Amino acid sequence: MTDVTETPAPTRLRRILDSDLFYAFRTSPVALISALVTMFLILSAVFAPLIATTNPFDPASLNLMNGFTPPMEPNAFTGENFLLGTDDQGRDVFSTILYGMRISLFVGVTAVVFAMVLGIVLGLLAGYFGGWTDTIIMRAADVQLTFPSILVAMLIFGIAKGITPIEYRDQMAIWVLILAIGLSDWVQFARVVRGATMVEKGKDYVAAAHLIGRPSFAIMIRHILPNVLSPVLVIATISLALAIIAEATLSFLGIGAPPTQPSLGTLIRIGQQFLFSGEWWILFFPACTLLALALSVNLLGDWLRDALNPRLK
Amino acid sequence: MTDAILSIRNVTVEIPTRHGLFKPVKNVSYDIVPGEIRGVVGESGAGKSMTGNAIIGLLDDPAHISEGEIWLKGQRIDNLSAEELRRIRGKEISMIFQDPLTSLNPLFTVGEQLVETIQLHLGLSAGDAKTRAIELLDAVSIPNSTERFDQYPHQFSGGMRQRVVIALALCSEPSVIIADEPTTALDVSIQAQVLDLIKQLARDRSIGVILVTHDMGVIAETTEQVTVMYAGEVVENGTTDQVLGAPMHPYTQSLIAAVPRPHKKVHRFPQVSYGGRETVFKIEDLARNWTQSKPSKEGKMLEVKGLTKRFVEKASLIPSRTTYFTAVDNVSFDIKDGEVFGIVGESGSGKSTVARMIATLYEVDGGEVVFDGSDVVTMDAKDRAAYRKQIQMIFQDPFSSLNPRMKVGEIVAEPLIHHKILGRGQAVTRVAELLDKVGLARGAEDKYPHEFSGGQRQRISIARAIATQPRFLICDEPTSALDVSIQAQILNILKDLQEHLGLTMLFISHDLPVVRQMCDRVGVMKMGQMLEVSDSETLFSAAKHPYTAELLQLMPQLAQLDG
Incomplete structure (x- = not known):
């Protein structure tokens, strides 16, 4: 039958605003609040140099006399006021948190992107070709899952530390951290993509593409990949929260971000030394920031999973 | 009618959505008389199932009855509380669903499920309930009922399972049964048995039955009264003979006109032209620049050995130690230039597997597929690519055969660009032309498949299939997922393709009347084997193989139509 009305194709933005997903977002308070908090934290990390009162990593701006200033109180010697206090070296905690969050987010996002790309590629191959390809990739994934991911990350970190020359170690630390977290995280992407690929592979549009004569590579990228991406998006969001926590854990253990480039985890490690001597703010504020960041991203991921799953509606 | 057991009066169902109020059922009224079967017929989305669900209070939130009344045995039931309604549902009204696989719990034996329901409704002791359950299994003609009592649903075939579901519906000795497409998932031979069973039970036990279906054949064979629904409204109510033989409403007339006749071959299917859904095809125009119509060697396009x-x-x-299941067993046939060759068979007969092997989607385990003189099975990759350019396929399920993440324009352009027939710029014009020829509105190329109905998607599939100007088209149940009026339109397009473009076709279907209308020659398959290949007119008038004769006999006769 012919459509009587010929409505012009709506623009991309109109489509998004009209979509059920956006409607579900608009009407969910949890989604709105967590998205707002996430956006706020990400923006303040990105614009840290503009917001922060001092650059905590510029030694010239540090004054040891400012050390251990409590929040919202003038320093006993210099009379300077710090919103969230200062640490042992006189660094402004507020500024270190902003800069620390940059490192945490950078490591988290890059590690998840790395894990995602690796997982998608291996998952597509395993699901599409099946047989031995599938067996090898998925058994490797199974073996990897038998080790706790922190342990895998520590192993990779240890090896990398052993083979990099000492003068590059601090520069390399961040990248090794990304590699370590990314490598311990690809398995769940691969599993989900493999499963979804096996379902999509059986559908007739893939058969139609075969009939056209499209090569396997084109079918995987052009046809199957776009159809397996929505579960990947959900895992990526939840993984981001986990990666940020994993990075903080490793840094807390002292094998992550170096003190010259402290992430939230490094700040917490530094802070916990002073917890019992009464300087609670050095630990408390970075920990709260980590909590807010991980929680809001996680809630967003949870909401996304429910919103994209038609069976839960 | 005063002796009605169930009476639906002016029922309207509303679903509030964020796009506004949606009324899937508008002002529907009909009565059910004990011992009589009322057919409710209409196309998908006509509100026939929704009415059934409304009767027993199974509407999913936020759908609700906004107006009208439902009376059961002189008691109004639409305004009862959920608890009271639950007691009536099951006790007085039972339901039979389309898919017997999902309406039985796979973790309990058939006996356990029957006994539980009987105890719940009749309050019998465990022993008495078991005796009753076995009686019921006998009543629905399940052989060896005592042994089968302890079996699990997966040990029953589809037809047997639907019998169990019917037995389950009878447990509470209901006065009304709502059967929602009870035979749609079943093969013809089983369908006839299940419908006979429902007919017999209704008569013997004085049960009023609402039979919801889209199949005019089922209506003609089974029902006494029929209600025709269109877009949520009842357009016609009457006895089956009257509605089918002399339909009053233009929609009913057009619907009946579109049903493929089992008895005679027509040149074209009459178009359903109700509700301003006229469609014009211009397939003839395509013939002018259609290039690939050279004759094959010895006039045989395809030979399967x-x-x-x-x-x-x-x-x-x-x-x-590996065990195999032989899906296709030593099948041979040939297809001549410009011919439509049909394969009929029930589900699992291997007909789709044959199609997929010819299309090189499945590897062949034995035998030859000779296309225009050369064997496809042993071809090298380069020849295969050339072969694939000359064949195309139209799939059964219009929802899975189009990539949901690609725009329609990209879908249709893909074969053109892949085979380097046209550049990207020229492809755009060509795609617009193709979509226009199969009867889609302008602007279709910028939309995604989910914005189209099943019939429109099948048109898109056809546009994609003919984009490369193939010589040979494989149609694997192209219309079995579609409503009858849409089926007529799609079959007409296929007929036009064959007539004007000289396309050769392999047409696979389980629907005998459709095969008769479409095919020049027909092969009958059962359990992987080709039982009989013959001229379609000969096959329908004088079948050689007993299985073919049985299939033809089970075909709904539609005696009321065309006098």
């Missing part, structure tokens, strides 16, 4: 396909049933590391 001893084709065999085995699927691994149980894999084992030791090759001799």
